[in-house]
Amino acid sequence: MLNRSKTKVLVGCVLSITVLGLVFAGFLEEKRSVGQIVGILIKQTETGILISGVVAGRPAETAGLAAGDRLQTINGSPIEKLADYDGHARVFTPEPVHFGVLRGTENLVFEVAPGIEFQWMKFLTTNLTVLGYLGLALVVLFKGLKDRRARLLMLFSSAVAIELSIPGMAFAPVGWAALGGASFLLLSGFQMGVELHLASVIPQKQSWIARRPWIIPSYYVLGLGFSLVAGAIFTADTFGLSISPWNTSDVYWVLETIMLPFWAVAVLLLLAHQALRFPDPTGRHQAGLVLVGVLPWTVFTLVSLAFPTVLNQATWYIGPLQSVVLLMYPVAVFFAIFRYQLFDIELVVRRGLVYSLLTVTLVLLFFAIVGVGGAMLSTVVGETFIVWLASGATLVLGLLFSPLREAAKKTIDQRFFPERYAIRRRLITLSEELPSLGNLPKMGQYLAEQLQSIFAVRSVTLLIGDHKTGILTTLASTEADLETRLERSVFISPDDAAIQALVQAGRPIQVSTLVQAGSALTQHMDSLETTLAVPMTTHATLIGIILLGNRDTGDRFLAEELELLSLLAHHLATTFENARLFESATFEGLTGLLRREPILERLKSEITRAQRYHRSLTIGLIDLDHFKLVNDTFGHLTGDGVLKQVAKTISQGLRDSDQIGRYGGDEFLFVLAETGCESAMGVAGKIRESVDSLQIRAEDGREVRVTISIGLASIDQLPPGETPTVDDLLSLADRNLYTAKQQGRNRVAAGTFKAERNATKRENSHKKAQKGTKRNTFET
Numbered sequence: 168m169l170n171r172s173k174t175k176v177l178v179g180c181v182l183s184i185t186v187l188g189l190v191f192a193g194f195l196e197e198k199r200s201v202g203q204i205v206g207i208l209i210k211q212t213e214t215g216i217l218i219s220g221v222v223a224g225r226p227a228e229t230a231g232l233a234a235g236d237r238l239q240t241i242n243g244s245p246i247e248k249l250a251d252y253d254g255h256a257r258v259f260t261p262e263p264v265h266f267g268v269l270r271g272t273e274n275l276v277f278e279v280a281p282g283i284e285f286q287w288m289k290f291l292t293t294n295l296t297v298l299g300y301l302g303l304a305l306v307v308l309f310k311g312l313k314d315r316r317a318r319l320l321m322l323f324s325s326a327v328a329i330e331l332s333i334p335g336m337a338f339a340p341v342g343w344a345a346l347g348g349a350s351f352l353l354l355s356g357f358q359m360g361v362e363l364h365l366a367s368v369i370p371q372k373q374s375w376i377a378r379r380p381w382i383i384p385s386y387y388v389l390g391l392g393f394s395l396v397a398g399a400i401f402t403a404d405t406f407g408l409s410i411s412p413w414n415t416s417d418v419y420w421v422l423e424t425i426m427l428p429f430w431a432v433a434v435l436l437l438l439a440h441q442a443l444r445f446p447d448p449t450g451r452h453q454a455g456l457v458l459v460g461v462l463p464w465t466v467f468t469l470v471s472l473a474f475p476t477v478l479n480q481a482t483w484y485i486g487p488l489q490s491v492v493l494l495m496y497p498v499a500v501f502f503a504i505f506r507y508q509l510f511d512i513e514l515v516v517r518r519g520l521v522y523s524l525l526t527v528t529l530v531l532l533f534f535a536i537v538g539v540g541g542a543m544l545s546t547v548v549g550e551t552f553i554v555w556l557a558s559g560a561t562l563v564l565g566l567l568f569s570p571l572r573e574a575a576k577k578t579i580d581q582r583f584f585p586e587r588y589a590i591r592r593r594l595i596t597l598s599e600e601l602p603s604l605g606n607l608p609k610m611g612q613y614l615a616e617q618l619q620s621i622f623a624v625r626s627v628t629l630l631i632g633d634h635k636t637g638i639l640t641t642l643a644s645t646e647a648d649l650e651t652r653l654e655r656s657v658f659i660s661p662d663d664a665a666i667q668a669l670v671q672a673g674r675p676i677q678v679s680t681l682v683q684a685g686s687a688l689t690q691h692m693d694s695l696e697t698t699l700a701v702p703m704t705t706h707a708t709l710i711g712i713i714l715l716g717n718r719d720t721g722d723r724f725l726a727e728e729l730e731l732l733s734l735l736a737h738h739l740a741t742t743f744e745n746a747r748l749f750e751s752a753t754f755e756g757l758t759g760l761l762r763r764e765p766i767l768e769r770l771k772s773e774i775t776r777a778q779r780y781h782r783s784l785t786i787g788l789i790d791l792d793h794f795k796l797v798n799d800t801f802g803h804l805t806g807d808g809v810l811k812q813v814a815k816t817i818s819q820g821l822r823d824s825d826q827i828g829r830y831g832g833d834e835f836l837f838v839l840a841e842t843g844c845e846s847a848m849g850v851a852g853k854i855r856e857s858v859d860s861l862q863i864r865a866e867d868g869r870e871v872r873v874t875i876s877i878g879l880a881s882i883d884q885l886p887p888g889e890t891p892t893v894d895d896l897l898s899l900a901d902r903n904l905y906t907a908k909q910q911g912r913n914r915v916a917a918g919t920f921k922a923e924r925n926a927t928k929r930e931n932s933h934k935k936a937q938k939g940t941k942r943n944t945f946e947t
Contacts, residue, residue, distance in 0.1 A: 179305050186301050186328050190294050193334035197290060200335070202282040203259035207232060210416035211249050211404075215239070218268070230279040232266060239274065240267035249415055250407040253344070292491075293331060299494045300328035316500070319365040323358060324497050330354040331493075345405040348415075349398035355422070356394025359430050360387035365500065366437040369457050370450035373441065393426060428472055431465040460499025463492045587727060593621050594731060598738050607631065607746050608759055611643030614739070618713065619645045622728065626716035628695055630659065631743065632709055634751045637661035639688075639712065646695060658804075659687045661709060670709050675701045675729045675736070688712075699724055701732050703740035710740040710747070755829045757807055758814035766828025770838050771893050773826070777840070777882055778890070785839045785847035785881040788900040789817065789854075792874045792912040794833040801865040809873055812863055820854040836897075844881035844917050851877045851915040859913060874913035878904025884918055 206225020207218050216238040221228045238246050241255045242265050255264075259281040266277045304324035307317050333347050333354075363386040367376050376382050397418040404415040438461060441454035467489065597617050604610045615627040628644040639659040659666065665686035669676055678697050681689070692700065692714055701713040713736065718724075724732075753765045761769070770786065777784040791797075791813065798806040810833065817835060818827055830836040839847050855875055863871040880900035885891045899918060907916035 189332035196334040236268040356390035359390035705740040761828030789835040791833040876907040
């Protein structure tokens with residue numbers, strides 16, 4: 168008993184030998200029969216044999232035969248049935264043959280010399296398609312038939328390979344001709360059942376079909392039932408017998424006019440239903456990919472039905488075109504079942520649907536404009552107008568191409584890919600919202616959080632480069648334990664090997680392909696378990712890098728998502744570059760706080776506002792205790808990290824309405840609007856305690872202890888009757904800071920002025936000024 172593996176080998180060998188044997192037999196038969204071809208299409212009618220078409224460039228056309236002629240005689244012998252014609256055609260030679268036809272009411276005789284050159288192009292394209300189907304069937308056979316869809320695909324591909332390889336038997340002996348024609352019809356009916364069955368189970372059996380188990384068997388009953396009846400009629404006609412009111416011409420009319428269009432449209436609708444309604448995105452994309460593959464065949468079938476005469480006369484390109492069209496469907500099914508992870512199925516489906524829909528729309532519009540317009544106006548303006556009409560239609564379609572493409576793209580994105588459409592909309596909204604956030608840290612954190620949500624990744628970290636040196640530091644991250652995992656300040660040189668590779672690529676790169684020995688960026692990405700690195704570049708300059716972690720689902724990033732990230736990164740590069748340039752002039756690079764000049768400008772504005780509205784105002788000067796010792800002991804890199812950490816701690820202790828800036832090397836200045844000295848003491852005390860409790864470690868693991876001293880100065884502490892200035896407040900705060908230092912450091916000092924008494928005096932002065940203003944107003 169054969170095991171499963173040997174059975175597959177045996178089936179594969181039998182199928183291959185059968186198909187290749189038929190191809191070879193077809194080659195021999197075609198070589199033998201080319202001398203008998205005249206190039207007419209005939210059909211049986213009630214009044215005899217009708218020449219329904221004449222192939223361009225063939226002997227019949229050269230001799231003068233035309234579509235619509237009724238064939239009466241061949242070499243004087245009457246022709247009443249198809250079998251009569253076939254009997255004469257089998258003995259045609261290159262010697263002239265006399266065709267007697269009835270054209271209208273006139274009997275004519277045409278001398279036709281049979282024979283054409285061997286059609287190598289048609290033979291090669293047809294048999295390349297045969298080999299394509301055979302190869303596909305063998306790949307599926309050995310790939311595995313556990314999937315029901317795979318078994319159906321293997322049967323379908325095998326049936327088409329055999330059908331297309333059956334030799335043309337028009338000039339063969341009667342028995343072989345009957346066998347060839349009947350086999351073709353039987354295989355067509357079988358293919359119809361299998362293809363409808365296959366379309367019903369991609370990606371899974373449709374629910375409405377599952378509730379009606381009779382539907383799938385009905386495919387085979389319909390297809391095989393028709394093919395059995397058609398095969399019997401064809402065989403009887405070939406032998407000159409009559410077993411039904413219908414003949415072979417009627418059979419092919421039903422096949423081409425009813426069965427094939429029904430077959431094509433049914434497959435299209437089954438797949439479109441799944442592509443639009445299937446709940447799982449991957450399933451929708453699989454159905455969409457197969458839909459893209461079946462669209463050309465459906466269009467070809469419907470166009471063949473609408474314009475049979477045109478296609479019959481255009482055999483030089485119809486043969487190769489039909490071969491390509493026939494092969495697209497099974498290839499699409501194969502990739503949907505087995506290989507959709509080799510490429511971005513969604514991108515293929517999306518673009519395929521867009522351009523298929525666009526092509527069909529443009530073709531239909533063209534024929535509508537030329538056909539309808541020509542029919543209506545040709546009798547009025549003459550035939551020359553049709554040429555101008557066609558040229559105008561072509562120009563109109565050219566102008567409509569871009570808007571039609573965008574409309575088709577938007578419609579298909581919304582209907583077929585709602586998840587991806589939603590992602591694009593969210594990314595557009597995100598890029599519009601970022602500039603309004605005001606400063607780099609807020610922009611960076613918001614970007615990281617939104618990207619984590621949009622792409623369902625475990626973490627997002629944003630590195631930003633210094634505008635002068637290009638050195639990259641961490642701006643924002645969604646990592647909850649980032650401070651623990653990356654306690655030391657991260658400084659990555661723009662000359663880093665991984666950075667250079669990323670900039671050169673200029674697009675999102677999988678981290679697995681970016682491994683560079685000794686790279687600081689690689690070590691940084693490893694510690695964050697980064698999967699994807701996205702460079703933000705503008706004019707070949709690196710602005711920053713977005714590091715995305717593993718996806719929650721474990722899925723890879725699709726090509727469409729990488730394209731969206733690349734476009735977003737280029738836009739963000741400009742946004743962050745503008746913000747960086749603004750902040751480089753306004754904010755200090757290391758700590759992210761306001762520079763000395765901007766914080767003094769804001770202090771001046773707050774003094775003016777406090778004076779105008781008679782509100783309190785307090786400032787504080789902060790100095791790190793023994794900071795030089797920190798630099799000397801642990802190094803300047805650790806010192807920079809300490810400054811950054813202290814600045815962050817101070818900022819966290821202030822309100823959003825408060826201002827803070829870096830006043831000097833290790834000095835900070837904060838401004839508390841509408842805050843008296845007593846309240847400011849509470850705020851400053853909490854800040855001092857927060858800094859005192861910081862746990863900072865140097866690169867070698869040693870603990871770095873940091874404390875601060877704070878000197879406060881309130882506008883209420885200044886002498887009444889004088890206009891306060893920035894220098895007045897700074898001078899007072901500096902004296903108080905000196906006092907805090909003298910008293911032992913790590914403390915807050917607010918001076919010895921009687922703040923409440925001065926505030927009362929200032930208020931009384933304000934009231935007197937108001938009374939004077941009222942009196943002057945009355946006297947005036």
